[in-house]
Amino acid sequence: MLELLIYHFCPDTLNLYGDRGNIICLKKRCEWRGIPVRIEEIRTPEDAKPSGCDLFMIGGGSDREQSIATNRLTPMVKEIKAWIEDGVSGLTICGGYQFLGDYYETKNGEKLKGMGILPFYSKAEKDRLMTNILVESERFGRIVGFENHGGRTYHDFLPLGKVVNGFGNNEESREEGLHYHHLIGTYLHGPILPKNPQIADYLIEKAYERKTGKKLEQLDDRLEEAANQTVWERFRQSKPTKYRNEA
Numbered sequence: 453m454l455e456l457l458i459y460h461f462c463p464d465t466l467n468l469y470g471d472r473g474n475i476i477c478l479k480k481r482c483e484w485r486g487i488p489v490r491i492e493e494i495r496t497p498e499d500a501k502p503s504g505c506d507l508f509m510i511g512g513g514s515d516r517e518q519s520i521a522t523n524r525l526t527p528m529v530k531e532i533k534a535w536i537e538d539g540v541s542g543l544t545i546c547g548g549y550q551f552l553g554d555y556y557e558t559k560n561g562e563k564l565k566g567m568g569i570l571p572f573y574s575k576a577e578k579d580r581l582m583t584n585i586l587v588e589s590e591r592f593g594r595i596v597g598f599e600n601h602g603g604r605t606y607h608d609f610l611p612l613g614k615v616v617n618g619f620g621n622n623e624e625s626r627e628e629g630l631h632y633h634h635l636i637g638t639y640l641h642g643p644i645l646p647k648n649p650q651i652a653d654y655l656i657e658k659a660y661e662r663k664t665g666k667k668l669e670q671l672d673d674r675l676e677e678a679a680n681q682t683v684w685e686r687f688r689q690s691k692p693t694k695y696r697n698e699a
């Protein structure tokens with residue numbers, strides 16, 4: 453029986469602000485369609501199969517935890533890179549997003565090595581960018597979430613969308629996230645997927661089509677869309693906040 457295999461990387465270290473909710477959301481949306489799904493937690497390279505997975509998720513973490521996770525997973529760089537190039541779906545959030553790049557420079561100027569899977573970098577400043585965030589995306593429409601990061605990310609890839617309210621990748625570009633093949637990098641916690649079902653289904657659809665060649669059945673998303681709209685309207689006019697980075 454076909455089943456979608458989802459890898460949840462570093463659930464013990466990269467696990468901020470409800471990121472695990474994304475796994476629950478992916479699982480539920482597969483089950484509602486009758487698609488069997490298996491979740492495996494990957495803490496060290498030995499936990500993963502050489503054949504890889506159909507979809508993976510990496511959540512956010514503090515600078516310290518990010519560095520622990522990088523050290524643990526560095527032996528898997530080649531595999532993860534190959535999966536991404538081969539069209540495996542991936543969702544990486546905040547620390548998990550920064551960690552794909554070449555390095556992350558802390559606010560004290562210390563350069564933490566990244567996985568070096570994609571050529572980009574992040575650099576922390578004194579102020580944390582901590583606010584509700586609204587993003588307008590050509591591919592996904594209105595995306596809502598919550599961001600809390602000291603790092604600013606700089607890259608030349610396609611972004612996930614344009615920031616309507618909040619900060620996103622950095623304070624200059626007004627862009628949020630990264631989209632490469634079927635990989636999404638984003639600063640949105642919250643978790644992102646339950647309130648943005650279009651992104652959840654994009655990840656599932658790409659994994660499902662790649663595995664079966666079949667199209668994904670549509671779900672009734674009226675509740676999820678109403679939640680998205682409520683958040684959008686609530687934070688459309690609010691002023692984004694910055695906090696001193698004491699972390």
Ligand code: GLN
Pocket residue numbers: 468511512513514515518545546547548576600601602603604
């Ligand atoms: N340590 C990173 C930062 O502060 C990531 C934080 C997070 O994952 N929310 O930029």
